[in-house]
Amino acid sequence: MDFLKLQAYAKINLSLDVLRQRQDGYHDVRMVMQTIRLHDNIDLRRTRQPGIRLRTNLSFLPVNENNLMYRAAQLLIEEFKLREGVEMTLRKVIPVAAGLAGGSADAAAVLYGVNRIFSLGLSAAELQKRAVRLGADVPFCLMHGTALSEGIGEVLTALPGMPECMLVLAKPGISVSTKYVYTNLRVDAQPPEAHPDISRVVEALYAADLRAIAENAGNILERVSCREYPEIDRIKERILSYGALFSLMSGSGPTVFGVFDDPDRAEHCYQELRFGKDKNIAKQVYLTEPWK
Structure with missing residues (x-):
């Protein structure tokens, strides 16, 4: 070959x-x-x-x-x-x-x-x-x-794959330094509620319960990235307003994703962020799904 x-x-x-x-x-x-x-x-x-x-x-x-x-x-x-x-x-x-x-x-x-x-x-x-x-x-x-x-x-x-859902991804026109985010997190200074309950997310995957994943998902790095780049929070809020079960920053950012259990709502969110009234909130927008 x-x-x-x-x-x-x-x-x-x-x-x-x-x-x-x-x-x-x-x-x-x-x-x-x-x-x-x-x-x-x-x-x-x-x-x-x-x-x-x-x-x-x-x-x-x-x-x-x-x-x-x-x-x-x-x-x-x-x-x-x-x-x-x-x-x-x-x-x-x-x-x-x-x-x-x-x-x-x-x-x-x-x-x-x-x-x-x-x-x-x-x-x-x-x-x-x-x-x-x-x-x-x-x-x-x-x-x-x-x-x-x-x-x-x-x-x-x-782990078991995500339950069936659609994903909208939106990346603002900024770059975020992973090294900067980790350096400025100050893990020891974070309150207990800042730490997402990873074990419950794992349990929700085994139960194929998308809403339980939504209730327990979190990203501690948002405490740095969202403070430095408020546009990340704005994108999260807009995605939630279109009916996402939850929205998070991926990794150290700046891309935000929203998880939808309704394909029509996901499509509507994608269209509005890509071509509609919110087209200036993100530079790149994608409609996709989990790979199993």
């Missing part, structure tokens, strides 16, 4: 809690991750010429070691001393720097693809061990579905 077409799926956080800062500077987290159907497209080709070549549809994206896709390919090429190379073409659809793990999803797809086209024989578990070296979200992006994520994000426990 010399060529693969791959899809790299985004994620949202159905709930996100930060437990403590570690000695190594990372944070221990406990969160529920959910893959969604919004995805990038990647063409991966094995070449006789050594080296890595990367092209993208966005001129501002790096095409060298500063791109996680490049580093993912490099990791396996160097480890297995491959004499041939890879050529990658990325069509970016997932918003960049959005809290949706777009870069991690691309890297995960490349790990999977390089393993396939070079017949390296790595199992899913072996790929995940390598994935964590690229970023905390990359192991989950290899796994897909719904999972409880612990440690720095690399300890994954598969």
Whole structure:
């Protein structure tokens, strides 16, 4: 096999809690991750010429070691001393720097693809061990579905998928630094009510109870991101006004998602945020659903 077409799926956080800062500077987290159907497209080709070549549809994206896709390919090429190379073409659809793990999803797809086209024989578990070296979200992006994520994000426990629903995603025209958000959270200073009840969200998934998920979902990082960027809260309020069961920021932001049990309400929200009276509240808007 010399060529693969791959899809790299985004994620949202159905709930996100930060437990403590570690000695190594990372944070221990406990969160529920959910893959969604919004995805990038990647063409991966094995070449006789050594080296890595990367092209993208966005001129501002790096095409060298500063791109996680490049580093993912490099990791396996160097480890297995491959004499041939890879050529990658990325069509970016997932918003960049959005809290949706777009870069991690691309890297995960490349790990999977390089393993396939070079017949390296790595199992899913072996790929995940390598994935964590690229970023905390990359192991989950290899796994897909719904999972409880612990440690720095690399300890994954598969969960039942979300009940049937529709998702509206809206990203304002701002960028949020993940490092800034975590640095300014001050975990020890947060009141108990700031921490979402992750265990109840997990129980609600096992019960396939979308409303119970809505009642218990939360994201502690909103306490920093929403304070610094009030437009995030405004988007949440607008999505709720269109009938979402709940609305949260994904990851460290700035993308906000709303969960709808009524497809018509979801469609109406999408149309109003994309083309209607609220079209200026977000720069990018998507209508999608969970990936199971």
